Amino acid sequence: MMSGTRVQSLEEACDAFVSWLDRRVVAAGRGDGLDRLEGAPSGTFWLGRLACEEEVRKGANDERSERLDPCAIGIRLRPAEAAPWSMTVTVRTRAWVRDPKEAGPDPDRRWWRTGLGEEEIPIVGGADGGTFGAKQLRDAFAAVGAPGLTAEVRVEVEDWHKETELVVQLVNTSPEKASGLTDSHIYETELQLVGLATRPFQLEALPDSFRYDRNVPAYGINVGIEVLAPGMFRTTDTVTMQTHRPDYWNSDHPQPDLSFDTLANDPIPALAALLSALAEYDDEHWSPPALDVRQMSDNWTPQMRAEADKSAVEVFAERDRLRAGLDLLRTQPEIRRAFQLMNKAIARSAKGRGYSTWRPFQVGFLLSAIRCLAEPDAEADYVDTVWFATGGGKTETYLGLLLTAAFFDRLTGKRTGVTAWSRFPLRLLSLQQTQRFADALGGAELVRTEECIKGAPFSLGFLVGQAGTPNKIVPKPERDDEITPDSPGMPEKYRVLLHCPFCRDENLRMKFDRQRWKLEHHCTNPACPWGRRALPMYIVDQEVFRFLPTVVVGTLDKAASIALQQAMRGLIGPPQKICSVEWHGFTYATRSKSPNGCLVPGCQGTLKALPMPEERFGPSLRLQDELHLLRDSLGAVDSHYESLLDDLQNNLCGSHTKIIASSATLTGYERQIDVLYQRKGRVFPQPGPRTGESFWTVRKTNRLRRFVAVAPRGVTLEHVSDRTLDALQRCVRELVEEPSRVCTEAGIDPAHVYELISLYGTDVVYGSTLYDVEAAGRSLGSNNTVNGINIEQLTGQTDFDEVRDILERLEKPEDKFEDRIHVIAASSMLSHGVDVDRLNTMVMLGLPLTTAEFIQTTARVGRRYPGLVYVLHKIGRERDAQTFRHFDKYVSQGDRFVDAIPITRRSRRVLALTIPGVVAARTLMIREPASKQRLSTPAMLRQYARDSGLTPAEEAAAVASILGLDGPEDSLHQEQIVEWVRDWFADLEDPTSTARYIGDLGNPSPMRSLRDVEAQAPIHD
């Protein structure tokens, strides 16, 4: 630590504080440092303890209950030589003893902790194993004041494996009950072993295992194993895995200047330097001679070599794509200008936020994707997936591409309309994420004005489920859920932006403008470059349709509206006309409420022609965030709606939109893309030659997160979670109250106290289910030893405005520590787009269902400063027990543990739900505009069907073809479609039908949300 006059950095102080926190939590779990206790130690401690064998055997006597309250800890090894084996085992342990009633020195705290027993036990074992040290340990317990306790070291030889394995265990052999014995548990146990030559285990082979170090020196039994020196092993109560912050340049060449300013001025030289460094790296690591060398040195099997060869092909293809991107920038002036303007805009929106340059991989992605501007049709065949296992900056990368496309659109005559529709898979879209989109577009808009680029201002639309913002605002409500300008909470309740995208001022004012019929954000800063106008942000669905903002961000489930809402046309193709009244915007098909097609209630305007050719209205990009969440039924439903969107856009504009996705996992993405989008998958960046290392990233020494695996013993998971949070809160309060003592103890420069209190004063407790989260919140409130812990919940159930308030409190904590949020109890809602640098400690209640969720959730802490994550294993569950066993590999090679994504588009149950939407959307989006009349009622549609000669067979064939279910193997699906369409026709033709609107025809009605199907329910073909 501090030496001489060198000043400790904040980063170093954080490291030291995290180590101290972890020592304190582990101590709380083991009972270290205590001398007396009021309640029973067996109901208090969760680490280091061992129940007695007799009790465990008498219990359920299965592996599961043994894990929950084990009687042994041990080390599993592979001896390098044959029997006999000799080694020295050191056992450390203590006991707790209860004084007789009122006889002890402290009648309120009758339990006392004995001194440490430490015994060196020499072991010489043959092929039969044996038991050792029983007498020595019995005497040791007696010597520290706990007579009657016994333990032994047991050596078992397992030679039915491919190679012989030795299991060396410390077993608590005490009697369950004996006179004078007050607790048959032993505590603070530890086993150390030296003197045995061993060979490592090999972690089971998995695809492309050539990337990974598969050696495991030893396995722990109910514990972790630390290798102190070669051949020297020690058990640990928790398994700790430290990860390190990546660096984004891995080449001997100097990193080219990829600052926004440089790329705005003259992008080519820096990009060429980037590509030549990449080329050199790829040759060095992926050329056949390079792979030959590794095959030799790492003992690759032919299968591993084949995997490596396959990866090399992908790597070189990626390099070619980047080169092609650079050529386009060189040769196509409009693309280059759009790219430069984008950089100028990003430079603006990043100003004052501490970054002014791209990371190389972000630029790599932009180069690889830019071809979609030059050859949209050819490129639309591929879905480009950005894979972010190791680095942040995903949203910024998206935004780079998105702004380039937006500028390119304006430069090539698309004066208005949607450039990109960006979808997030959750019900509630993160406000922080939305804000970043708004900021980028704000920067772009300022650049657009400066450069006198023609067209509508760049703007942002927010299209989410009704839980977020209104679908429309009506003058008089006809139903309870309709919102009027005078509804409670209007307009302030619907504020979406956290600050002004142009000047960052946080004093925004919401206003409903009755004249323009708009729900507006206004900046109150008199010096704002945007001036006094409403900010270019549309949060009401109908305003999104009226103004067709440049970028629409929203939740995935909104795609369902395509079958319900004719004005959704603006998101895939042209609206009908534009209203003559200023600020009324685009118009659509006429309805009784909008007799002239204008969506503003009571509009008296006339209709004008569209300002640009119809085919230019189709968006160039559809973005899908968190692709890996599109699985099971949600994925199946979405796959049908994606096909529908594609077909409609093709019909209306003759164009195909490019799809860009991001994903935390790579396993099986090709198949997932094929199922979801009926396109080919491509991923960027290609994984590197070794885990955690590629041209784009390399590990640095700076600490990222300390993962601590905990297998609770003998007490409930809730108890452990409460006690862990309690210890974390106690520690930070000690820092508040006794800073100098804590600084000395933890080795911290007192200059950093204020920051540390802020950075480690709010803990996250994370549960995969709402039930877990709510239980955690309740139980902590009643089970803590520290007073005044303020708990808030962040789940899918948390109200929109409450989420906003909580985020604001986290970003800008109250001055006094006691007023702040101390614990956030969160569900997966937290994992998506909540980026708060102050969240640095987390307690996870059991492993999440998927590894992707684990990766993503834990990435919420330690974003800028060293993080600390306790993963409490539900150790009774087989999967948790397996993961605990190789926790370090699980963390370091997590991407390899990511399970393939279960998804199909051939579910007939899902098809039954989606056919109605496809048919309804075709009526709204294609038949109605083609008919030049209203087709909103069955009578009108019936007439149209007759006049146009529409037949059930034709419609069914069209539906099957749209959904990609027209092959010979899909005959059952085709029959299902034919039947449904036939019934729909019968309904249509039935003069006695009670259907009022076309959506009432057929059964069921079109889905109102893609979430109408239970997202995680497994489905089959």
Ligand SMILES: [Zn+2]
């Ligand atoms: Zn402003």
Ligand SMILES: [Zn+2]
């Ligand atoms: Zn109008």
